[in-house]
Amino acid sequence: MREDPQAGPAGRSPTVADVLALPVLAGGDPRVVTGEESVDRPVRWVHITELTDPASFLKGGELVLTTGMPLPGDPAGIRRYVDELADVGAAALVIELVRRYHRPPDALVQACAARGLPLVALAKDVNFLEVTQVVHTLILGHQADAMRRTQRVHEAFTALTLRGAGPEEVLRAAAEMTGRTVVLENLVHRALVCEPGAAQASLTDWERRSRTTPGTDRAGPSGSEGWLVAPVEYQGERWGRVVMLADGPSGTAATNRGFGPEDVTVLERTAMALTIARLTGPTPWERTAHRNALRDLAEQRHRSPADARARVAALGLPAEDARFVAVLVDLPPDADTTDAEARLSEELGATGARALVGLLSPVRVGVLLALRPSLPWREAAERLSRAALDAAPGATVCVGAPADGLADVARSFREAARVAEATGRGCLLPPGRSFHERSDIGLRRLLFALRDDPRVQDYAERQLGPLLDHDARHGTGLVATLRGYLDAAGNKTAAARSAGLSRETVYQRLHTIERLLERDLESGEQRTELHVALQALDALRTHPHTGRDR
Structure with a gap:
């Protein structure tokens, strides 16, 4: 999904770092004193306070702005103040060093560091009211964008379900929406579908990695690799699960980015679409996975x-x-x-x-x-x-x-x-x-395999055409006589005995064959050529799909 450089990554609230980079706060020369490792916390609201107990008015995720005027004078009071903010889940504490303090009090720095609460010092005067207006507008606009994107996700998966999309198409849509690698696996941890196709290497050592990632009852993160997983059901029972990997394919925007609410929404809708597809699809997905893998290997x-x-x-x-x-x-x-x-x-x-x-x-x-x-x-x-x-x-x-x-x-x-x-x-x-x-x-099978080659057809016709035409016009059996003679390796007596004819009759027929074909049947090479032609004729007279004579 598209990134907004001002609002932070698409699908999530702006972070403390995003807000500090806004011109309205950047003008105050902000400096992160403690908790620099936590400035990726989302900011869900901005709260201006000069109370000694502001936590009672907070719900979590707020950027707290203060001039420092209400801070207790004793270290114990400051610790209590910070503990209350940390306990309620404030995103960060921003103190303006203009009126009461010109540097953050040591007790405040120590208390914030102990609780991992980001403490931001502003060296210059900042209009707190303007900060709240800008950030709240940003947050509300972002929430509206997120709602529109979520609606588009629902519409996209509804369309996929209504047209009976298979698992490959469903996972491909999820991968395109999130920029992530998405995998469908069954209960025995066989990875049946991986999208995008360019991310097949993500399946390396799949079974071991999957078995060390516990299942979940609903879409949520799991395992040491931080996968996002959701169960897929079939007829009321768990069939498998769909997995969204923490890192996207190399070079995508998803790489090294945590999961957000939209990722969860996409995975939930993916699991739902797969459950419906499993109920309506005529072919077990394992069979489809085997088919696709075999075709890719063969080709x-x-x-x-x-x-x-x-x-x-x-x-x-x-x-x-x-x-x-x-x-x-x-x-x-x-x-x-x-x-x-x-x-x-x-x-x-x-x-x-x-x-x-x-x-x-x-x-x-x-x-x-x-x-x-x-x-x-x-x-x-x-x-x-x-x-x-x-x-x-x-x-x-x-x-x-x-x-x-x-x-x-x-x-x-x-x-x-x-x-x-x-x-x-x-x-x-x-x-x-x-x-x-x-x-x-052997020769017979080789010619059968080449039966559709015009060169084989031309060869058989050149060698035997006059004899075939003569049999067709006169009702004779010269081709059969030639076959018996060649099968007897040129032994006229054996050929006559096999055909139930007199030797004189066979001699006469062989003479006619030599005349019609302009061949010398005493030549071993020419007999071989005619024998190959007869084998080709047999292949041409065999139905290509059944292997039986026409």
Whole structure:
């Protein structure tokens, strides 16, 4: 929120230091004699007094102005005078050194120092009435501004709630209003959302720091770091909390600034909006947090490796001393993707696997598995794959090679995606394995992955087009004869036996094929070229989404 250099920081009353800097008081050459460390106290009113017991007329937060005329003459009386001001919570005592005193009495200095009450001496005459008018106008104007800003906060969060804003948008609004880092966490201290996104490094060592910050029943400060926290409820029970960090992101006005009433208001409205969003939102926020984290890792959208480590660790996944395996689960077209995602997450959680699980596309669930470096990764991938197939029967599971650190996770996801591109549904697997990996990609799968490339299509057409056209016009089966001949490695007798034809018939057909294609089937190189073309033709005739022939 905007700062007012004359009224002090937005959202709070002017302080003793702010008031002393005003021209109406600065002209009196003010000097802070005691309590300099407390001049950041807010000033809520100004009170002129020449009474020996002014505290009975105060409520706390007043800047007390006096000429010193009523001060008791004995040290005990001065101590009593100061004690009463300190007990009632006066902001500061300002004494004009013109009429009775030309320097502050030692007893007054000692008493104020003992109670930590700021004592300000004015070396020159000051019009106290003018001081009260200026400061009161300032305070009342500031209060009116604060009321208007509070009204805008309420209106903003009401609009967010009415349009069904999710937790990311709600926290982003709170962060923008206050210039603070705002975090949403659940009951087990997993940080699900952090705004602004540039402040992800604030999540470093999050669980430990959060566990040392006690919960509160309402918005208020807590913990050694001075966080402002507020509970978030779901169906009448506490679900988690929203946290506003004491320091804003580097370079913002919030850095090294204490919380004010407007910060509390913003956090209260944030918690309320989150509670309503939790009741109306269809997707558990944990799932959304996992989805967003997985997508950012897979697409390398983090600002820095430190941000990635902090965010992953805040979600409960080890970021150090671990190997990571990217797994893609492609679901059948008729699968309930949200249910499959939830079931897979629950099954992995029940086994104690450390993983992030989330939808990466409408038919693809991504999993990032974190393993101890000594653990055989294929065994862990097999357990995960079987859990995925239990959660979504008919799914295809593809696995990337392990990544030794988070910085390499995107590569593992890319590799898993390439395996998925080369894997049609129903592709055979080696015995004892339920997932596909890079080593499974042979010629057939490579051509399947490249089936949409015009160069592959052109190659198949150039090699086999005349034969396909002849079969289409005359109803012959020359392509099938060529396939059987090549599958028999050029053995005409074996090809004839396999097709149930006489050798003479096969010889005649092969001769026709050579003539139509202008190829020499006795050439090993040309047979290889035609074999590749047939594999490409098979890939082109396979439906890209089901892996079955058209």
